[in-house]
Amino acid sequence: xxxxxxxxxxxxxxxxxxxxxxxxxxxxxxxxxxxxxxxxxxxxxxxxxxxxxxxxxxxxxxxxxxxxxxxxxxxxxxxxxxxxxxxxxxxxxxxxxxxxxxxxxxxxxxxxxxxxxxxxxxxxxxxxxxxxxxxxxxxxxxxxxxxxxxxxxxxxxxxxxxxxxxxxxxxxxxxxxxxxxxxxxxxxxxxxxxxxxxxxxxxx
Numbered sequence: 001x002x003x004x005x006x007x008x009x010x011x012x013x014x015x016x017x018x019x020x021x022x023x024x025x026x027x028x029x030x031x032x033x034x035x036x037x038x039x040x041x042x043x044x045x046x047x048x049x050x051x052x053x054x055x056x057x058x059x060x061x062x063x064x065x066x067x068x069x070x071x072x073x074x075x076x077x078x079x080x081x082x083x084x085x086x087x088x089x090x091x092x093x094x095x096x097x098x099x100x101x102x103x104x105x106x107x108x109x110x111x112x113x114x115x116x117x118x119x120x121x122x123x124x125x126x127x128x129x130x131x132x133x134x135x136x137x138x139x140x141x142x143x144x145x146x147x148x149x150x151x152x153x154x155x156x157x158x159x160x161x162x163x164x165x166x167x168x169x170x171x172x173x174x175x176x177x178x179x180x181x182x183x184x185x186x187x188x189x190x191x192x193x194x195x196x197x198x199x200x201x202x203x204x
Contacts, residue, residue, distance in 0.1 A: 001204055002085045003057035004092075004103040005049045009068060010075040010116075012045035021045075021074050028067035031157070032060050040092045048103070050092050054082050054204065055197040061117055062189060063156045065141060069149035075142065079107035080119040082203065098122065116142060121203055130196065137192055140185035148184035151177060155186060 009021050022041070029039040029049055039049040049064075051057045061078045068076040083098025106120035117134045120127055144152070154166055161169075163177040181187070 001054055001082065002097070002099045003051045003054040004081045004099040005051065005057065005061060005064070005078055006081070006103045006107040007047050007049075007064065007076050007078040009045040010077060011073060014073065018044070021068060021071055024067050024071060025064075028064050032063060037090070038092055042093060048092050050085075050095070050099075055200045057082065057119075057200075058196040059156065059193050062141070062193070063153065065117075066144070066149045066153035066156065069141075069144045070146055070153055072146050075116065077107070077110045078117050079103050079110060080117075081106065082119070082121040082200070123203055126199060126203060130199070133192055133195075137185070137189060140188070144184055147180055151180040152184050152186055152189070155181065 009025065012018065012021060015021070025041065025047065029041070029047065030036070032051070033039045033049060034052070038052075039047065041047045049060070051060050057080045061080060064078065065076050068074050081099045081101065081103025083102055085095060085097035085099055089095040102120035102122075106118045110116065110118060115131075115135055116138055119130050119134065150170070151166070154169060155161075158166060158169070163181075164174045167174045167177045
């Protein structure tokens with residue numbers, strides 16, 4: 001079993017220089033991928049990423065969203081597919097199997113359903129439940145300010161640092177870190193991530 005994330009950048013064509021979002025996207029993908037052959041950027045603003053540890057796929061999606069929403073005016077659509085991998089290609093887009101098919105299929109529904117994160121596995125009950133949770137958590141995530149996104153990004157990059165240490169990294173007060181995390185609904189997102197990890201175990 002593996003997990004595949006498919007995504008594209010929302011409003012990518014609103015800027016003259018695509019480096020504004022492309023450089024942070026490459027940095028983010030490099031951060032979460034264990035090797036460079038596990039991600040690929042294609043068609044300009046689309047990308048695909050394989051996360052072999054399925055339990056980390058939701059947190060990875062949150063991290064990618066925080067990286068892109070840290071840039072004013074941009075957001076990202078993401079789909080997660082979880083399933084078997086039947087063919088290993090030279091690049092992630094050449095590989096195949098359930099996870100790749102599911103990720104592509106559910107990605108195609110995002111625009112129509114106006115939902116920026118969805119998941120598909122071979123378990124329809126799991127899909128229905130998690131996609132409802134995603135819809136609810138997106139009420140907060142889709143409305144992150146750049147400051148909210150930045151603090152989520154920073155917290156996920158430094159999971160062992162306390163608020164005071166995070167504050168020093170970006171030159172704000174510990175109280176400001178606390179307020180930004182609260183406005184980002186970070187505690188609720190991390191709770192959902194724990195639930196997600198538990199439920200993923202029942203699929204494996």
